[in-house]
Amino acid sequence: MTNLQERGHLLTEQVNPNSLNLDQLNALELVELFNHEDEKAVAAVAGAKIQLAGAIERTAERLHQGGRLFYIGAGTSGRLGVLDAAECPPTFCTPPELVQGIIAGGAGALLRSSEGLEDLAEDGESAIAQRHITQLDVVVGITAGGTTPYVHGALNAARQRGALTVFIACVPAEQVDFDADIDIRLLTGPEILAGSTRLKAGTATKLALNILSTSVMVRLGKVYGNRMVDVAVTNQKLRDRALRILQDLTGLSREAASFLLERSGKWVKLALLMHWTDLDKTAGEQLLSVHQGNLRAAVDSYKKEK
Structure with missing residues (x-):
């Protein structure tokens, strides 16, 4: 396990050599640099396609049997999970309990930074207990740097209850190892703004969650051809x-x-x-x-x- 006080070696914390003069670029040069670096987010998802496909198949199996899908994370990672979960009911007419997002700090953390709460593994464990996770459920832990105790605590508690656990991180396993049923690594490399994982890491995570939830809904019969035939007609x-x-x-x-x-x-x-x-x-x-x-x-x- 990575020492939480020594994260400088993590891929997500390293300095990007392509943006050393970031503060000297004009607006067009900034856009071009971001655009070039963001291409790596798509490539990172492609590099994890086998693991992502496995998560889709196994999640669909559990949900077919009456299980639920949970995303859990802190900060940007948590907000991305909540966003993906919130978009399932209007898109696929799913009940709100089928796909749920859990963020350290609760709903208030969606608007106000609560990053300090990510260091509490016991809070992650409590979140799993409060939702009565069972062996039919799927818990996806999202942590760009891979070290978030809140996510580790939640996934360990979920696995003890027999749930399928999925670990999504943007660092290689040799930097941060974690024992989950499915291990998805989105290797986007150092950020343009060093350590700001809301950038490429966040983009790759959003792409992966889009693929996971949409593909699961396809497997559940929520789609005909490429049409959202279970769309909720609410406006x-x-x-x-x-x-x-x-x-x-x-x-x-x-x-x-x-x-x-x-x-x-x-x-x-x-x-x-x-x-x-x-x-x-x-x-x-x-x-x-x-x-x-x-x-x-x-x-x-x-x-x-x-």
Whole structure:
């Protein structure tokens, strides 16, 4: 375990030779430097694709069985987890408890820095206990430098409860080793502003979480083709998106698509099933339930029976 007082050797704390004259660059040169360095965030995610794919498959398996997905972190890492979790309900119409973000310091830390709380491993352990984590759940610990005690405490507690643990860090395992079921390393290199991991490390983490949550939702049948057929129709923008999905996939006029959407209870997935099978709302809901909400499987089974 890395000595918390001696972090200078960590990849995320090192000085970037490409930005030694950062304070002397003009605006265009700053943009070009950031743009060049940010390309490394995409490459870092590609370098962890095998581990990320494993996390997707194993997380989807647990959620299929009734489990939940938790992100836990401190500072920027915690905020990124909370953001990804918060975006799942409107995008995929998931219940808020299915994907949850936990940040050291609680909701107040989203707006005000609470970095001192990341040093308390026992708080991470308590967060796991408070949420009654079980063997069906998945806990993703996010820590750019890999050393955050809050995250270590949480993951160790989660593993003791049988949960699937995923460790996401931006330093190599030889610098900070940690025993998790899945170990994802996003090696973005030294930051333009030395030690400011809200930059490349944060960008790579955001990319990885986007891939993880979206791909899990694909596996859970929340997507048909590349359309978010479980979108929550909660405002005018999302209603317009729902209607466009219906029009594109059915060829209906906007007026007919609107009527179909209302008949389905504003559920795009059910509306599509009703249109393609001529089933009523109740029968469509039953068929979707049999196929665990997977629209393609429901449509295919209906066609085979006919």
